[in-house]
Amino acid sequence: MPAEPPRQACILIGSEGIRLDASAAAVPRPLLPVGGRPFLDWLIEEVARHGIPRITLLVAPRAGQTVAHYHGTTRAGAALEVLVEPEPLGTAGVLRFFADRLEEHFLLLNGDTRFDVNLLDLSLHHQDGALGVLALRRSTPDARSSVVEMDATCRVTGFAPRAEGQQGPNHGGICLLDRRIAQEIGAGRVSLTAGLFPRLAARGGLRGALYDGAFLEIGSPEAYAAVQQRIPEMARRPAAFLDRDGVLIEDTGWPHKPEEARWIPGAAQAVKALNDRGYFVFIVTNQAGVARGFYPEAQVGVMHRWMAAELARAGAHVDAFEYCPHHPDATVPAFRRDCHRRKPSPGMIRDLLAVWPVRIEGSFLIGDRETDLAAAAAAGIPGHLFPGGDLAAFLARLPALHAAS
Ligand SMILES: [Mg+2]
Structure with missing residues (x-):
C-alpha cells in the first residue's frame, strides 16, 4: 500500500567542506554560496514547494553554528528546525538519536546533492513491510557509486561495486523512510549507505524507484564551480x-x-x-x-x-x-x-x-x-x-x- 504523503523532510548537513579562501576555514558543502545564497536555501525551497510543511536539518556537530540561524524560521510555508548531533553518529546514527523527532514517514535528503524528482512520488512506491524507498538515478556511469540491485518487483536486493563502464542505478541521495528504522540502526556510529541500507536490503525491507531527473553534487571544488550556473538553471522551470x-x-x-x-x-x-x-x-x-x-x-x-x-x-x-x-x-x-x-x-x-x-x-x-x-x-x-x-x-x-x- 502507498504510504501517506510525507509531512517532514530531513536534510543531512555534514561538516565536510570546501575552503573558498586559503586563509579561511572550510565552509560545509550545503552552506557554500551558489548564485549569491547558500546551496541549502535552493534545496529548502525545492522541498517546500512540494507542500511539505516541516523541514528538519540534521547537523554534524562541527557544522552546528553555521546553520543555527535557520532554527525556528519559515521558508516558503515550511517550518524549519535545526537538530545538532552531540557527537558524530553517522548518517543513520543521527536518525536513531533523534528518532522521537521524526514523523511516521519522512523524506531524507543529502544536503550537498540535488536530484530533480517529484518528491511526492516516493510514497506511491512504498509497500507494506518496507521501511524505506530509495530514489534511484536510473543509469549513471559514475565510477564511485555502487550499483543498486533490484528484483522485478523493485525490491532492493543488494549494493555492488560498479565495474568499469557498467551502467545501472545508484542512490540519488533522497529516500522516504519509516520511523521504525530507528530500531534497526544499532549502537555507535552507523552510516546509511555502508551500514543500514545493505542490512535492510538483505531482509527485503528496502525498495527502489527509478528517476531520470538531473543530478548535481558539490563533492569537489570543480563540481562546486560547475553548480554555480546549473543550480539557478535547475530552479527555472516551465x-x-x-x-x-x-x-x-x-x-x-x-x-x-x-x-x-x-x-x-x-x-x-x-x-x-x-x-x-x-x-x-x-x-x-x-x-x-x-x-x-x-x-x-x-x-x-x-x-x-x-x-x-x-x-x-x-x-x-x-x-x-x-x-x-x-x-x-x-x-x-x-x-x-x-x-x-x-x-x-x-x-x-x-x-x-x-x-x-x-x-x-x-x-x-x-x-x-x-x-x-x-x-x-x-x-x-x-x-x-x-x-x-x-x-x-x-x-x-x-x-x-x-x-x-
Ligand atoms: Mg473555469
Missing part, C-alpha cells in the same frame, strides 16, 4: 497555469465546499504528470462567489487546502493557488472592484511570473472559457481550451508538453 472550476473541479456553479466538490476525471493524474516532468503547476481562479456573498473568502483557502491534501495522496502538488475574489458588481462592498487580477485580465499570471523563476518557453495555460485564454494571451502564454472529459488524456495530447521536456 509552468502550467490551470483554471480551477471546469478544469480540475467540476464547475457546478461556485463550488466551495470540499464535501460537495467533484474532481474532473484525470485531474490528479494530470497534475502529477506535470510535476513528474518538472513543471511548476499554478492554479489561477476567479472566485467572484466571494464578491457576490455566496461564501466567505476564507472558504477559498479551505477548498485549496483540501485540494492540496487530495492531490498529495496521488503524488501530486500545486506550487501556488492564486484567486481573485473581486467583481465590479459585487454585492459585498469590500470586494467591489474592477480588479487587474480577475481574468480576462492577466494579473494573477503576471504576479506569479514576478515571484517564481518561470521559463516562459514551454509554459501554457489550460482553461475552460475564453476569458482564461484571453488572460493567458495578455500575459504572453499560450492557452488551451479544455472541452471537458479526461484532463490527463487532454494534457497528454498537448504538443506544448512534449516540446518543453
Whole structure:
C-alpha cells in the first residue's frame, strides 16, 4: 500500500567542506554560496514547494553554528528546525538519536546533492513491510557509486561495486523512510549507505524507484564551480497555469465546499504528470462567489487546502493557488472592484511570473472559457481550451508538453 504523503523532510548537513579562501576555514558543502545564497536555501525551497510543511536539518556537530540561524524560521510555508548531533553518529546514527523527532514517514535528503524528482512520488512506491524507498538515478556511469540491485518487483536486493563502464542505478541521495528504522540502526556510529541500507536490503525491507531527473553534487571544488550556473538553471522551470472550476473541479456553479466538490476525471493524474516532468503547476481562479456573498473568502483557502491534501495522496502538488475574489458588481462592498487580477485580465499570471523563476518557453495555460485564454494571451502564454472529459488524456495530447521536456 502507498504510504501517506510525507509531512517532514530531513536534510543531512555534514561538516565536510570546501575552503573558498586559503586563509579561511572550510565552509560545509550545503552552506557554500551558489548564485549569491547558500546551496541549502535552493534545496529548502525545492522541498517546500512540494507542500511539505516541516523541514528538519540534521547537523554534524562541527557544522552546528553555521546553520543555527535557520532554527525556528519559515521558508516558503515550511517550518524549519535545526537538530545538532552531540557527537558524530553517522548518517543513520543521527536518525536513531533523534528518532522521537521524526514523523511516521519522512523524506531524507543529502544536503550537498540535488536530484530533480517529484518528491511526492516516493510514497506511491512504498509497500507494506518496507521501511524505506530509495530514489534511484536510473543509469549513471559514475565510477564511485555502487550499483543498486533490484528484483522485478523493485525490491532492493543488494549494493555492488560498479565495474568499469557498467551502467545501472545508484542512490540519488533522497529516500522516504519509516520511523521504525530507528530500531534497526544499532549502537555507535552507523552510516546509511555502508551500514543500514545493505542490512535492510538483505531482509527485503528496502525498495527502489527509478528517476531520470538531473543530478548535481558539490563533492569537489570543480563540481562546486560547475553548480554555480546549473543550480539557478535547475530552479527555472516551465509552468502550467490551470483554471480551477471546469478544469480540475467540476464547475457546478461556485463550488466551495470540499464535501460537495467533484474532481474532473484525470485531474490528479494530470497534475502529477506535470510535476513528474518538472513543471511548476499554478492554479489561477476567479472566485467572484466571494464578491457576490455566496461564501466567505476564507472558504477559498479551505477548498485549496483540501485540494492540496487530495492531490498529495496521488503524488501530486500545486506550487501556488492564486484567486481573485473581486467583481465590479459585487454585492459585498469590500470586494467591489474592477480588479487587474480577475481574468480576462492577466494579473494573477503576471504576479506569479514576478515571484517564481518561470521559463516562459514551454509554459501554457489550460482553461475552460475564453476569458482564461484571453488572460493567458495578455500575459504572453499560450492557452488551451479544455472541452471537458479526461484532463490527463487532454494534457497528454498537448504538443506544448512534449516540446518543453
Ligand atoms: Mg473555469
